[in-house]
Amino acid sequence: MTIEASLVPPQSRRLSLAGDLKMMVGDAATITWRNLLGYIRIPEAAFFSSVQPIMFVLLFRYVFGGAIPIPGMTYVNYLIPGIFVQTVAFGAVGTSIGLAQDLHTGLVERFRALPMSRSAVLAGRTVADLVRNVFVVLIITGVGFAVGFRLHASVLAFIAGLGVLLLFSYALSWGFALIGLLAPNAETAQVMSFPILFPLTFASPAFVPVSSMPSWLQGFANNQPVGVVVNTTRVLMNGGPVGSLAWKAVAWSFGILIVLGPLAVRRYRRAS
Amino acid sequence: MTEAIYVDGVTKTFGGDIRALDGVSFSVEPATVFGLLGPNGSGKTTLVRILTTILRQDSGIARLLGYDVATYPSYVRTLFGLAGQYAAVDENLTGRENLMMVSRLNHIDRTDAQLRSDELLHQFALFDAKDRPLKTYSGGMRRRLDVAAALVAKPKVLFLDEPTTGLDPQSRNGLWEVIEELVAGGTTVLLTTQYLEEADRLASNIAVLDHGQVIAQGTPRELKANLGATVLEIGCIDLATTARVVEILTPLSSHAPHQVANSVEITVDDGPRFAMNALRLLDEEKITPTTFSLREPSLDDVFLALTGREAEVVPEATDSKAKKKGRRRDR
Numbered sequence: 001m002t003i004e005a006s007l008v009p010p011q012s013r014r015l016s017l018a019g020d021l022k023m024m025v026g027d028a029a030t031i032t033w034r035n036l037l038g039y040i041r042i043p044e045a046a047f048f049s050s051v052q053p054i055m056f057v058l059l060f061r062y063v064f065g066g067a068i069p070i071p072g073m074t075y076v077n078y079l080i081p082g083i084f085v086q087t088v089a090f091g092a093v094g095t096s097i098g099l100a101q102d103l104h105t106g107l108v109e110r111f112r113a114l115p116m117s118r119s120a121v122l123a124g125r126t127v128a129d130l131v132r133n134v135f136v137v138l139i140i141t142g143v144g145f146a147v148g149f150r151l152h153a154s155v156l157a158f159i160a161g162l163g164v165l166l167l168f169s170y171a172l173s174w175g176f177a178l179i180g181l182l183a184p185n186a187e188t189a190q191v192m193s194f195p196i197l198f199p200l201t202f203a204s205p206a207f208v209p210v211s212s213m214p215s216w217l218q219g220f221a222n223n224q225p226v227g228v229v230v231n232t233t234r235v236l237m238n239g240g241p242v243g244s245l246a247w248k249a250v251a252w253s254f255g256i257l258i259v260l261g262p263l264a265v266r267r268y269r270r271a272s
Numbered sequence: 273m274t275e276a277i278y279v280d281g282v283t284k285t286f287g288g289d290i291r292a293l294d295g296v297s298f299s300v301e302p303a304t305v306f307g308l309l310g311p312n313g314s315g316k317t318t319l320v321r322i323l324t325t326i327l328r329q330d331s332g333i334a335r336l337l338g339y340d341v342a343t344y345p346s347y348v349r350t351l352f353g354l355a356g357q358y359a360a361v362d363e364n365l366t367g368r369e370n371l372m373m374v375s376r377l378n379h380i381d382r383t384d385a386q387l388r389s390d391e392l393l394h395q396f397a398l399f400d401a402k403d404r405p406l407k408t409y410s411g412g413m414r415r416r417l418d419v420a421a422a423l424v425a426k427p428k429v430l431f432l433d434e435p436t437t438g439l440d441p442q443s444r445n446g447l448w449e450v451i452e453e454l455v456a457g458g459t460t461v462l463l464t465t466q467y468l469e470e471a472d473r474l475a476s477n478i479a480v481l482d483h484g485q486v487i488a489q490g491t492p493r494e495l496k497a498n499l500g501a502t503v504l505e506i507g508c509i510d511l512a513t514t515a516r517v518v519e520i521l522t523p524l525s526s527h528a529p530h531q532v533a534n535s536v537e538i539t540v541d542d543g544p545r546f547a548m549n550a551l552r553l554l555d556e557e558k559i560t561p562t563t564f565s566l567r568e569p570s571l572d573d574v575f576l577a578l579t580g581r582e583a584e585v586v587p588e589a590t591d592s593k594a595k596k597k598g599r600r601r602d603r
């Protein structure tokens with residue numbers, strides 16, 4: 001028997017770049033929709049994921065805050081931007097857990113065998129988590145004003161602060177997506193996330209001034225991504241010269257996206 | 273005519289030393305059911321994953337409707353539907369939302385997707401449960417939804433990896449009927465199973481897989497002719513009698529009798545006639561069996577006949593095998 005060559009798919013099947021893009025956006029929208037439905041279906045999870053940041057606000061505002069003097073502003077005004085960043089950073093663990101779950105329940109196996117865009121599962125997960133972050137940030141804004149946060153900057157600057165924050169949260173989601181893809185299961189994904197999160201959020205100016213830390217730690221705290229984003233949102237939300245700080249924050253976000261995003265996509269394609 | 277599925281010398285090794293597939297070759301004619309029969313760990317899922325572009329083979333050719341799966345994976349994905357070994361459904365969505373999601377990911381527009389989802393929900397008797405979240409579904413309902421999801425795009429080739437494992441008999445019969453309808457409508461189905469009965473009922477051709485190799489291939493009729501159509505089981509009062517029964521029966525059949533503790537199993541082509549002969553001979557020897565029964569051959573019997581040993585099972589499956597054995601002895 002002679003082995004014939006493989007048939008070649010009809011040319012009309014080969015999509016144009018615009019067609020590819022349209023498919024990518026459509027598929028990502030479908031996956032976003034299904035992830036958001038998941039969040040809505042488990043209101044307990046949504047409730048408790050906003051309880052935690054609220055507890056942090058109350059804890060630092062009323063328990064630790066009195067012992068932390070901040071020159072030139074009230075502690076609550078110092079605290080709220082830090083809480084914002086800490087909350088979205090901790091929220092990124094959700095990205096890694098969700099993805100690890102999809103991977104190990106067999107759902108991703110189905111997605112891989114569908115004629116859909118290869119990046120839609122990751123895009124749909126990170127966009128859904130961005131939407132979730134917007135809600136959490138709105139809740140904390142409300143809580144912040146309730147416990148005494150006062151706006152000294154312009155509303156526009158405050159919104160710019162939220163913009164920097166959400167951009168960072170989106171970049172971080174891709175980083176934690178990579179962790180979710182590397183983890184053998186959802187529990188491990190969670191455990192793997194914290195050793196990365198804790199030094200970044202606590203060795204930072206999120207809750208206490210960096211000047212109170214040993215000098216060797218100060219450089220790290222002020223220049224690592226969470227530290228830079230905390231400093232930037234704090235300046236934008238309290239008024240004052242932002243200078244190159246904002247660019248540094250945006251650069252960190254894009255840097256994380258550009259490096260870890262493709263790594264996550266590559267890992268997604270290979271993971272079995 | 274182009275084969276619906278064409279596999280030639282496919283190999284796949286995991287982690288350097290696990291030979292999951294060791295040169296598998298077969299082809300499947302369009303609009304037929306092909307049964308891939310094998311015990312746990314024989315490589316069935318690995319082959320399905322290669323044919324559905326999820327995995328890439330190390331060597332060999334795999335084609336769907338003439339298209340090479342490794343060369344044109346994204347085109348090939350528009351040709352088939354897959355219901356994998358474990359139901360791949362979203363726990364947080366309702367049944368209908370699950371089908372809508374898969375339809376949308378197949379790029380079916382919203383209106384058509386809604387029509388198609390409802391049609392499938394009716395076909396798989398899930399319509400009444402369509403708006404319930406999957407958490408409330410039974411295992412059988414999940415499995416049916418999973419198969420329905422594989423059918424949303426009306427694929428020309430359908431892969432079903434152990435579709436009836438864990439299904440109750442009624443759901444299983446329902447699924448068999450759906451498969452028969454699909455094939456009558458021109459769909460090609462590749463089905464993996466651990467049950468000879470299932471392959472026999474549905475498949476026009478069967479390949480028996482063992483340690484990643486095809487150890488037998490043919491129509492159910494051909495396989496049965498080689499293996500014997502029925503198994504005769506004779507229970508005896510003690511081991512000495514059992515050994516004597518083996519001696520008596522050995523000259524009667526082309527297949528060797530096989531002693532399992534206090535009973536003798538023998539694969540035979542013409543069950544009733546053989547049974548009459550056997551009874552007559554035993555009576556002449558004044559041996560009265562404690563049990564005497566004819567049954568359909570099981571996968572274990574197939575393996576015994578083909579390889580001279582029982583189907584080896586990977587550890588996770590030893591439990592169910594032990595149970596099956598226990599059950600058989602009870603009969």
Ligand SMILES: Nc1ncnc2c1ncn2[C@@H]1O[C@H](COP(=O)(O)OP(=O)(O)O)[C@@H](O)[C@H]1O
Nearest residue numbers: 272286290292311312313314315316317318319
């Ligand atoms: N991803 C994997 N990594 C390592 N070994 C695997 C993997 N998938 C399957 N195997 C091994 O390959 C063999 C065949 O497995 P599989 O195709 O799942 O068999 P079946 O579906 O017939 O039960 C088994 O020994 C299994 O342990």
Ligand SMILES: [Mg+2]
Nearest residue numbers: 316317318357
């Ligand atoms: Mg399997």
